[in-house]
Amino acid sequence: MRTTIIKKTLRVPTSDGAPGDGAAVARQLDAALITSGFKASRELLEHVSGLADAEDYAAEVVRAVKELIGARGQHNPYFKEFPHNVPDTLAFWRECLRDALEQGIAPTNNLLDLPKYGRVQHSYEEMLRAHDELIPSLKDRITLVHLGGTLEEEAQRLFEELATSPIPLAENDRALLGELAVLCPDGELDVPVRENRAILNAARLVAQRPLQDIDTVTDVLRLAAEASGGDVTLKEPTRFRSFRRPERRALLGALNEVAESKLGDVGQNREAWKRLGERLHPHEYPFERAQDVFAVARGEKVARSFAGQVELAFAENDVERAAEVLAKAPGLLLRQLDRLLRHGAGNLAERVEAAVPEVSSRVLISVLEHLSNRTTPDTARVFATRARRVWIADDDREPLDAKAVAEIVEVVENELIRRLPDYSELVVDDEVLDVVVPVSGTEEGFGVLPRGSKLWLEGDVLRFFVHWRQHAKRTDYDLSAVLLDEKFEYQGQVSWTWLKRKGAYYSGDVTDASDGATEFIDLHRDGLKAKYVVPQVNIYSGEGFDDVAESMFGFMSRDLGQMGKPFEPSTVRARSAMRGKGKVALPVMFEREGDAWFGTWLHLYLRGASWGNRVEENRDVVKLIAAAALRRKYFTVARLRDLFARKASTKDAPAFRIGLVQDETGTVTTVSELGKLLSD
Known part of the structure; x- marks a missing residue:
């Protein structure tokens, strides 16, 4: 937990070790942190200096920050001298074929059958000897590591930060919140996100403590899914476990207290309710309303949902009745604004003004961002789910009326201004x-920003990398990059099928990651002609991003004169975990502007093929996504x-x-x- 807290917060819990003279260890700690691009705060150095046995404590701090930026593994590229002396693609393949013939191996059409292909031919130590030491630069990143409170205090602080988050958490943070909910007292917390409430209630359920903040039937379903080790967001099916009798009584009792008007929500997850009913045995308990929930799921009782009333009004072309119904649910009204505007609903600004005080800030921000992009037509619509899966469709919607949009935008902005804290400066x-102001959680990592966020990078060289370690079977990931011009037209690629072109170099294809594998691509500012570069990670074969033991993407920048080995921790600008259902990851894209690079976070996953994904097959889709991402207006x-x-x-x-x-x-x-x- 101490390591987790350091990685998540860059606060180091205090040690309860005996006092003594740890001044030498403190100096060593600061020196070790600096080589990784970090620096200990004055309070942290003073704390370490006062410990008798400071070595283990300091080692844990260094280990945590190295894990944070992905520096724990040995990043050994296939081409030992990368980015220097990268061979021509066909020349390299001929060399691999010649090596196979010299070993008496019959040639085939499959590169993977060649002994030299895809398997690093040198040790990590040999690779290090091929590179000069990194020359430090004032441009190198320095990130401060602070001293925190005790381990218990920092765990409680992190627990409360996650539990009270005003935006939905990413998957890794939800898992961490579940761990902390078992360890930390929850007290009287204001928990606005329903998934977080379910996670806290799952811990209460197991501990046989009273459940809290349940006011819809879906709250109970989320709780049962979390307590079964399933998906609390209800996007993926959950295999419900067998609940103990006290747990069944608690869940059914909570359902029994939910207002009857909420029964219409059952239809959204009808099959899940049927499966849960098989585990809860509602007929054994005297909770009539809870029994009604499962009767609705089985179709034995009818309960029209709120959304159903809205759809019926739209189906009958009665947009004013739809608006009146939606006005009773402020959040849903805001989410349906585009549809109401397209159908010509009247008095929308007044209805929005009455609704906004009851709507969360993240929904208001999402509405502003959406409306900002709806007064002008676009060539395509790019959809991204909360699971970061992406698909594209033609945008055949008529643009919204600019005057009507402006009236609603003013109302929503005024509400956000009212919520801003008072300030003097x-x-x-x-x-x-x-x-981008976040409205949902982002990937686990270092320097990771919400989708659409831009960051400025300086340096002669931009280098991005992928690292993965397989879990149970041979796994081959391929780092590639699509090169585009000012009009987003295809200008080429860098990949295992095209090892280099002017200003861009690939470190070589590694096809097995039993001990971890790393691939790099270098972009040299003065040689590259492309305006946009879109990195991608293709799963060629083996385990998916959610199945491998470890997978991450990151990028670094440096000047040519700095030299150094391929992976230098102090030059890492960001490192993001890759966890998604698709077969092609699009973590970020880069744009050249003068002497600088700008990165735009994407956090997207394409479905891809089950096997053999290559940049040549998805480059047209990538062009559309890149163009849409840069044209979109974000909050x-x-x-x-x-x-x-x-x-x-x-x-x-x-x-x-x-x-x-x-x-x-x-x-x-x-x-x-x-x-x-x-x-x-």
Whole structure:
């Protein structure tokens, strides 16, 4: 848990070890952190200096930050001298064929049958000797590591941060919240996200404590799914476990307290309710309303859902009745605004003004972002689920009326301005202006930002990488990049089928990851002609992103004169875990602008084929996604700053600074904390 807390918060829980002289270890700790692009705060160094047995404590800190940036493994590229001396593709294949013939192996049409192909031919130590030491630069990243409270205090603090998050958590954070819910007292917390409520209630259920904050039937279904080790979001089917008798009584009792008007929600998850009913035996308990839930699921009782009433009104072309029904559910009204506007509903601005006080800030932000992109037509619609799966369709919708949109936008913005905290001064770091205000959790990692966020990268060389370690069977991932011009037209690729072109170099194809494998692609600013570069990770064979023991994508930047080995921790700008259902990952895209690079986070997964995915087969889809991602208007920190400017400052209120990372003072509001500024 200490390592998890350090990786998640960059706060190091204090040690309860005996006092003594740890000054030498403190100096060694700071030196070790600097080589990885981190630095210990003054309080952390003072704490280590006062410990008698500081070695293990300091080693754990270093181990945690190395795991955070992906520096624990040995990143050994296929081509020992990469990015230098990368061979021509056909010349390399001929060399592999010649090697097979020299060993008496009959040639085939499959590269994987050649002994030299896909298997690193040198040791990690031999690779290190082929590279000069990295020359440090003032441009290298330095991230501060702070001293926290005790382990119990930091665990409780992290638990409360996750539980009270105003936005839905990513999968890894939901799992962490479940662990912490067992260890930490939950007290009187305000938990706005229903998935988080279910996670906390699952811990209460197992501990036979009273359940809390249940007011819909779906809350109980989420709780049962979480308590069964299933998907609390209900996107994937859950195999419900056998519940103990006290657990069955608690779940059915909670269902019995839900208002009868909520029975219409059962139809959204009818099959899941049937399976759960087989585990709960509702007929054995005197809870009539709970029994009605399962009767609705079986079709023995009719309960028209709220959404069904809305659909009926639209089907009868009665848009005003649909608007009246939706007005009773403020959140649903905001989510249906596009449809109401397209059907010409009247008085929408007034209805929205009455609804917005009851709607969460993340929904209001999503509405603003959506409406910002609906007054002009687009060539294609790119859909992305919460699981980050993406698909594309033609955009045949008529653009919305700009005047009607502007009226609604003003109402929603006014509500967000009302929710902003009073402030005396606001400082926004330039590097965070193009970061998207998060409305859902992001991938686990370091320097990871919400989809659509832009970050500025300087340096002569931009290098991105993929690292994976297979779990049970041979697994081959392929790092590739699509090169596009100013009009998003295809200009070429870099991949295992095209090892290099002017300004772009591939480190070589590794086809087995039993001990972990890494592939790199280098982009040299002065040689590359492409305007846009879209990296992708293709699953060629083996285990999926959710099945491997480890998988991650990251990127780093450096100057040519810095030298160094292929993976240098201090030059890593971001490292993101790859966990998704598709066979092709699109983590980020890069854009050249003058002497700088701009990265735009995508966090998307394409379905792909079951086997043999290659960049040649998906490059046209990637072009559309790249164009749509850059053309889309996002709700960024810059727009949030403008809303602050419309709210008059208050002399005696606190000052706010918004930045990417926490500083020595501990007063910076980071990206992950922005949601708390817009308290509902």
